[in-house]
Amino acid sequence: MIVLGIETSCDETGIALYHTEQGLLGHALHSQIAMHSEYGGVVPELASRDHIRRTLPLIKQVLKHSNVRLPDIDAIAYTQGPGLAGALLTGASIGTALAFALGIPVLNIHHLEGHLLSPLLSKPAPRFPFVALLVSGGHTQLMQVDGIGQYRLLGETVDDAAGEAFDKTAKLLGLGYPGGQSLANLATRGQAGRFKLPRPMLHSGDLNFSFSGLKTAVALLISKHEAAPQTHADIARAFEDAVTDVLVEKSLSALEMTGLQQLVVAGGVGANAQLRQKLSHRLTALGATVFFPELEFCTDNGAMIALAGALRLQHINGAPRIADSFTVKAR
Ligand code: KG4
Ligand code: ZN
DSSP, rough: EEEOOOOOOOSEEEEEETTTTTEEEEEEEEEEEHHTTTTTTTOOHHHHHHHHHHHHHHHHHHHHTOOOGGGGGEEEEEEEESOHHHHHHHHHHHHHHHHHHHHHOEEEEHHHOOOOOOOOSSOOOOOOOEEEEESSOOEEEEEEETTTEEEEEEEEBBSSHHHHHHHHHHTTTOSSOOHHHHHHHHHSSSOOSOOOOOTTTTSSSSSBBHHHHHHHHHHHHHHHHHOHHHHHHHHHHHHHHHHHHHHHHHHHHHHHHTTTTTEEESGGGGGGHHHHHHHHHHHHHOOOOOEEEOHHHSSOOSSHHHHHHHHHHHHHHHOOOOOOOOOOOOO
C-alpha cells in the first residue's frame, strides 16, 4: 500500500509517499522561513497562500521522483491539526479532494502523532512501548506510547513550549526567526557557567515543565550587561544548558516512572545537538536507549504524516508493521 502524506500545519509544505513494505519512497519539503523571517514570525495569511501555491507542484514532484503514478496511491493522509486554520485547510482540502477523485480512503492525522511516530522512519527503530519526549515550537510533552493510537500524557509544559522559549530568547538576543538553531550555534561559542539560570520545575515531583520564566531571566541578564558578542554567546549557553538539563532530567524521570527503557525524541528541538549529546550520554550510562529521528524529520515534514497514515491504515486492517527499508529521498 502506498500512502501520500500532506503536512501544511504551519510554515512548511511537506509531501511524502510511504510504502508499507518498502518504506519511504520519496519526500519533499518547502520551507516558508525566508518569507516569514522579515516579519519576525509566521504570518498566517501568507502561510496559507504559500501552501496553496506549493502543495500540488510538490505532490507532482514527489510522484515523479518516486516513479509513482497518482492512481497507484492507496490512501491519503493529511495533517488535521493543531496548527494555523488557513494552512491546515489547504492540506485538508487538497487531500480530501484528491482522495475523493481517486476513490481512496483519506486519513486525518494529528500533527503530534506524526511527530511521535517520526523516529520509526529511521533505523534502528524503537519498539512499542516507549516514552516520547515531544519538543516542538508549539508543544513540550512527555508521552507513553504503547502502540498506534495508544498514547498516555505523562507531563507537559504549563506555559511556553521549549521551542517557543528558544525562539523568544533568540529574539531577545537579536537573532532571526525561528531562533532555535541560531541560538544553539551562538551557544557553542559561549562560556559554560559564566551565567547561571534556574532549572524551572526540576524538583516539582511531576513531569511538567515551565519555560516562560527563563525568557524573563534572560531579559534581566541582557539588561544588566553590555551588549558584547561574547556576553550574548555566554547567555545563549546558559539558556541552552538550563533548558536541556530540565528536558534530560524529566525524560529520565519518565523512564523511571514507567519502567521503560526506550526514549524517543521528536519535534524541532530534537535537532538540538546539546540535547542529543546529553541524552545519549545519560541513557547509555543507564543501559537505556534513545532514538532520534533523522534531522530532516525532527522539524515538520510530510514523511511523518504519510507514515502515521500508513500505520493507522494497517492498524485498521490488522496488525501494524513498519517497513524494513528506508529508501530514496526526493528533494
Ligand atoms: O516541530 P517543529 O518544526 O514545528 C512545530 O511543530 O512547532 O519545531 C520548530 C521549533 C522552533 O521553535 C525552532 O526554533 C526549534 O524547533 N528548533 C530548535 C533547533 N532546531 C529547531 N531548537 C533548539 N535547537 C535547535 N537546533
Ligand atoms: Zn511540528
